[in-house]
Amino acid sequence: MCGICGVFDPAAPPSSDLTLRMMTALSHRGPDGSGYYLDDVVALGHTRLSIIDAAGGTQPMSGEDEQVWVTFNGEIFNYVELARELRDRGHRFRTSSDTEVIVHAWEEWGADCFRRFNGQWAIAIWDRRSKRLILSRDRFGIHPLYYARTGRRVVFASEVKALFCDLTIAREFDPEGLDDLLTLWSATAPRTLFAGIRQIVPGTYLSIDEDDLTTHEYWTTSFPERGMETHQDVRENAERLRESIVEATRLRFRRSDVPVGAYLSGGIDSAVTAATIAEFAESDVHTFSLRFADAEYDEGSHQQLMQQRLGTTHRELAITGHDIAEALPHAVWHAETAILRSAPAPMMLLSHLVRSEGYKVVVTGEGADEVLAGYDIFREAKVRALMAEEPDADARMRMVDQLYPWMRRSPGQVPAFAQSFFNRPVDPDDLAVSHRPRWQSTASIKPMLHPARRPDAGGAPERVLADMPADAGAWDPLSRAQWLELHTLLPGYLLSSQGDRMLMANSVEGRFPFLDHNVFDVAASIPAEQKLDGLDEKHILKRAFSDLVPREIIERPKQPYRAPDAASIFMADAPDWVMELTSPRDVDAAGIWQPRAVELLLEKARRTSGQGMGNTDNMRIMAVLTTQLLHQMLIRDWHPPEPDPPAPIAVFDRTTGNHRGKHD
The missing domain is CATH 3.40.50.620 (HUPs)
Structure with a gap:
């Protein structure tokens, strides 16, 4: 498990400063080391949690001719068997890591390699030969992978906060993502809770070049x-x-x-x-x-x-x-x-x-x-x-x-x-006959939304059924x-x-x-x-x-x-953050919920100490508190971190000729 990030921009060389900031935002995902690759079109960043081949698995990683570069989060569990097959086909390995197997598998099989992988992953592959960036996610969506597109420029990362290091990306809730959350319990890929931020659909890969961005399915649940x-x-x-x-x-x-x-x-x-x-x-x-x-x-x-x-x-x-x-x-x-x-x-x-x-x-x-x-x-x-x-x-x-x-x-x-x-x-x-009751029960939260936030009727279920x-x-x-x-x-x-x-x-x-x-x-x-x-x-x-x-x-x-919901917050004195974020002024400023509806719900929770509240009221409490928290953290008060990724850092920078790493 690691953190990955990067930029594809055919119009201007990506910035090493932005790459380092994104890596810093992902440092909790990979505290054991970091590295980045930079050329005139692409930046790839990586923060590492070293689990396989601690000495040789530094990323981003390339093949012998440095035409294919990979930054990777996750594990390919059948990498030993794949490496054996690739060696039989003439590939030479410098490490014993599963990351290098991805490099050679892409060189040998192209996108068919994803069908051969047994694992959990979020992978970015930069193929200099075809000038394509590939973003792939595992079959069930175990590992996250997000991206934002502005014109021909694409920024991607393991987490949204790394994308928000790019201050040109707007920070706002997405109406369809919010509708998904308040029906299905989460935004469903490719949607997220944030406008303009998408996620790679599990079982697919995204192919990006200077002309287009195309999703391809390599596996489906059947x-x-x-x-x-x-x-x-x-x-x-x-x-x-x-x-x-x-x-x-x-x-x-x-x-x-x-x-x-x-x-x-x-x-x-x-x-x-x-x-x-x-x-x-x-x-x-x-x-x-x-x-x-x-x-x-x-x-x-x-x-x-x-x-x-x-x-x-x-x-x-x-x-x-x-x-x-x-x-x-x-x-x-x-x-x-x-x-x-x-x-x-x-x-x-x-x-x-x-x-x-x-x-x-x-x-x-x-x-x-x-x-x-x-x-x-x-x-x-x-x-x-x-x-x-x-x-x-x-x-x-x-x-x-x-x-x-x-x-x-x-x-x-x-x-x-x-x-x-x-x-x-x-x-x-x-x-969807099996899920209608759950969806309808969850959707009973929506009348508390601010009128400007209320979605069109039937949106989330119909989007799921269309897929x-x-x-x-x-x-x-x-x-x-x-x-x-x-x-x-x-x-x-x-x-x-x-x-x-x-x-x-x-x-x-x-x-x-x-x-x-x-x-x-x-x-x-x-x-x-x-x-x-x-x-x-x-x-x-x-x-x-x-x-x-x-x-x-x-x-x-x-x-x-399960864990106790409202009772955890209101059994004793509620934490200070609850009062700070749910005052009528703060609720009105966030513009997500109706302040009076929130006030009445919180009065009920305080009166009962959160005890004996029904399933719907518990969901309402959690929805209000956590959307207010999220608004404060990633929309209202967000500041990108200073560039300070985990050390040691490996640099592969073609724009400056700085090329120091463990694979040179």
Whole structure:
């Protein structure tokens, strides 16, 4: 994991000062060193978190003839195998880094190299031969990559704050990005929350030359046509799935020159990855967990059970509401977006613990719920479909009661609400039938917006549906729901706001075996009823790893990772920043929300100490607080840093002839 940035400008040589400022803004992503490349058209910058080939992996990196240059954030886990193939084809290597594999793979295969990579990445390739800049992002959007275009000039970076070092780029919220956030929980690529700032769509690369800017797709999320699969044996599928997950975990644990730890949440996903690591680790496995003072959110007993089963060296971090309130501004600064949940803040504190223990890399179970149908949203959609066919009201309510055993305020405890929520008409031809209730619930925040900020009706859902593959209507309903989750909540919120950004706030790399594309291919081919068996989520995963994971974890009800929201802020005296940013004057000046609506919401939160507030009010509180924080940090008070990138620095400057680095 690193930070990358750069400029493409065929009209004027890029500035080394701007490149250095951008690198400085990304220093938290790569504190171990830095470097830049500069010629009369392109600047490439890099801040390094050294994980593979610490001595030889300095970037930007080129081939022997210096015609192809790369700056790269992430890991290519099959780089050893690719390097062997490229050597057989006559390529000569100077390092043992995965970065150099990218250089030679581009020289050998061009854009087809991205299909060959097994990894997670944001890559910039400057090909001097064709005068093209290539920006590529991994299949699922694990690593961020943003850009802004002004005429023929393009500025790109791992984070928005690096782009804002270019003071010609306007700083303003984007109406469609805000609409996405207040419907889908995050802006969906290529949109961002900022006007004029775009992000590379996962599974694509952007080709930039002096005439044009073109997006090309190299991979897409797809599922088999409904009814086309023949009978599949569940035992054979469990074996296939296990083999793919074990291999994906092995690659992510062993392909590192620094120690690799593992998150242990208490659920089956992290239990599988930690248990798999323990099977082939040659030394003690180090695991890390979050605990919560509020028992509703705490999974400590299951974490301890798994830790004792594996015998890992374990560290846990106990989180209070006060901790979350204090950390939230820092979490928003690193997330670079508003968030509708407080859950990212504890993840940022956990990555600080990981780094303080001397670890730069952790393996997590993220992605399993999307790939193997683990979320309540999948079960809810199935219950709504079943209830539409079930005339008996008592039988309907028994279905609802099975959904939320982990929730203190389950909808099943309020029958009128449950009937209203689950008895909505089901249109089997609606490709988004699974997600409409969530989107509508989230969109109930929008009436609080300032009238000038209110989006057109139906915007965000229709934009998502326009991106669905043409054959999605032939998939089974679960596959369609999985596609929506993989393209909305996963990349924009879970892998970014709650994932990459909270990890890299403390210079820690996350690795995600369940998001290996080979694991996805196996999972996508498995029939829906083996993933969601009745209401038993991730059924096939439980079968595949029943020997490694304790029965108590296999059989426990799904409990999603959550943290207290409004209660964290208002349980005791709210932090000073809350009052400062939510005064009627500041709310009016930001122009995002209606001041009176914010005032009434905050009065309710103070009156109740944030306790017992419903899901929508919690989202409203978080939306208001975090948009106000973001406006203050990156729009109202933003100042670019003085150029001070992490040392040592490697310079490859063709404009001055200054060419000093570790590859000359």
